[in-house]
Amino acid sequence: MSRRLSAFRRSFRGGGFRKFCAVAICVALLFGSGGLGTLSHSRPAARETLSRLGSRGDEVRRIQTKLKSLGFYAGAVDGIYGSKTQSAVRRFQQSVGIAADGIAGAKTLLYLGLGSSSNTGGTSSSDFYLLAKVIAAEARGESYTGQVAVGAVVLNRVESSSFPDTVAGVVYQKGAFSAVTDSNWSVEPTATSRKAAQDALNGWDPTGGALYYYNPAKTSNKWIRSRPVTITIGAHVFCK
Numbered sequence: 205m206s207r208r209l210s211a212f213r214r215s216f217r218g219g220g221f222r223k224f225c226a227v228a229i230c231v232a233l234l235f236g237s238g239g240l241g242t243l244s245h246s247r248p249a250a251r252e253t254l255s256r257l258g259s260r261g262d263e264v265r266r267i268q269t270k271l272k273s274l275g276f277y278a279g280a281v282d283g284i285y286g287s288k289t290q291s292a293v294r295r296f297q298q299s300v301g302i303a304a305d306g307i308a309g310a311k312t313l314l315y316l317g318l319g320s321s322s323n324t325g326g327t328s329s330s331d332f333y334l335l336a337k338v339i340a341a342e343a344r345g346e347s348y349t350g351q352v353a354v355g356a357v358v359l360n361r362v363e364s365s366s367f368p369d370t371v372a373g374v375v376y377q378k379g380a381f382s383a384v385t386d387s388n389w390s391v392e393p394t395a396t397s398r399k400a401a402q403d404a405l406n407g408w409d410p411t412g413g414a415l416y417y418y419n420p421a422k423t424s425n426k427w428i429r430s431r432p433v434t435i436t437i438g439a440h441v442f443c444k
Contacts, residue, residue: 254309259285267308270316271296273368274376300376301389317372331371335359336393336401338375341383343397350438351397353411355404357442360415367415411435414442
């Protein structure tokens with residue numbers, strides 16, 4: 205379980221979240237009590253909620269960097285949302301089945317792994333959302349353990365030098381997960397798939413470190429069938 209203790213997974217554990225909440229409460233009390241009186245006459249700038257043609261800044265750089273890592277953008281990472289960035293966003297949106305308007309709004313950022321979702325009763329990382337989404341799409345009908353296992357495979361790939369080093373990179377890697385390109389991808393994560401994602405992030409790996417899985421009833425691929433099997437859970441065979 206040495207790889208399961210990575211900083212990526214530790215960041216989702218309860219201790220860090222509680223510390224974050226404590227700091228947030230202290231900051232809120234400080235503002236509420238007028239503790240930052242020197243700023244009382246300044247109005248904070250509203251945070252841009254989406255990026256579109258003409259936008260500039262760090263968020264645009266993050267979008268360009270992510271799109272470049274996923275193979276959708278070949279231009280300069282300059283923080284300027286020009287026509288090339290707009291076209292790259294539109295191609296990405298088309299590839300994942302969401303409205304292809306060329307605007308990097310909240311949903312597009314979630315799918316890119318750059319946004320956040322509050323659908324679980326609190327603010328969750330978009331990595332969590334993507335992980336829950338791929339579990340819901342790929343492991344529908346599987347047991348709870350089978351759902352956690354699919355999440356574990358995604359995270360094992362993130363930690364492997366043979367795959368992209370982000371959840372979004374792994375999920376959207378060409379040909380990696382068939383559900384990303386079919387109708388299953390339109391299904392929102394369920395409460396069960398979210399819980400399975402959290403358990404996988406907390407370190408539960410029912411697969412024994414597997415990097416692949418397949419349904420033997422649906423594939424005749426000789427290469428995947430030649431991989432060393434770690435365990436079979438439900439309809440999926442997990443392997444390295």
